[in-house]
Amino acid sequence: MTCLECSKKLDYLDHRNSMDQLGVELCGNHHTRMVKLIETKNTPIEAIQLYYGLKGAGVQAMLEWWDGKKSVDIAISRVKLNIEIDAEYHMMTHEQAINDLERTMHSFKNGFTTIRIPHVLIKHYLKETVNNILGIMEGLKANIKVI
Ligand SMILES: [Zn+2]
Numbered sequence: 001m002t003c004l005e006c007s008k009k010l011d012y013l014d015h016r017n018s019m020d021q022l023g024v025e026l027c028g029n030h031h032t033r034m035v036k037l038i039e040t041k042n043t044p045i046e047a048i049q050l051y052y053g054l055k056g057a058g059v060q061a062m063l064e065w066w067d068g069k070k071s072v073d074i075a076i077s078r079v080k081l082n083i084e085i086d087a088e089y090h091m092m093t094h095e096q097a098i099n100d101l102e103r104t105m106h107s108f109k110n111g112f113t114t115i116r117i118p119h120v121l122i123k124h125y126l127k128e129t130v131n132n133i134l135g136i137m138e139g140l141k142a143n144i145k146v147i
Helices: 012-021 028-041 045-056 094-109 119-124 126-143
Strands: 062-066 071-076 081-086 113-118
Touching: 012 028, 028 045, 028 062, 045 062, 045 071, 045 081, 045 119, 045 126, 081 119, 081 126, 094 113, 113 119, 113 126, 119 126
Parallel strands: 081 113
Antiparallel strands: 062 071, 071 081
């Protein structure tokens, strides 16, 4: 058991605390940092799980990336891909839906593709979700000039 961020060896308590609260293996230090991120940015836990899922697959992503107008849950800048986690799918109002669409439109104008992933997908199909994102990245690489 080692920290996914710094590879520090985890003792039983660190491991259990982090798994219970975040569902990922982090040392006390990195666990605290993630909890702070959740508190200040309202980051969904699933975004953190997906971030480490992608990291495990060798993908360099950024959590809570500020694109100049808004904070994106996860961004993979190399292929200009933004990933938003839909935390409460069934609660979406039409105002939220049109706001989301407008944000997606602005991102597209800046050359970014936005995909929205329901949080339940990460809970139940993390590996498949990561694999699909890898496929999307390949498609984007073929279609845009990689920066
Ligand atoms: Zn650590």
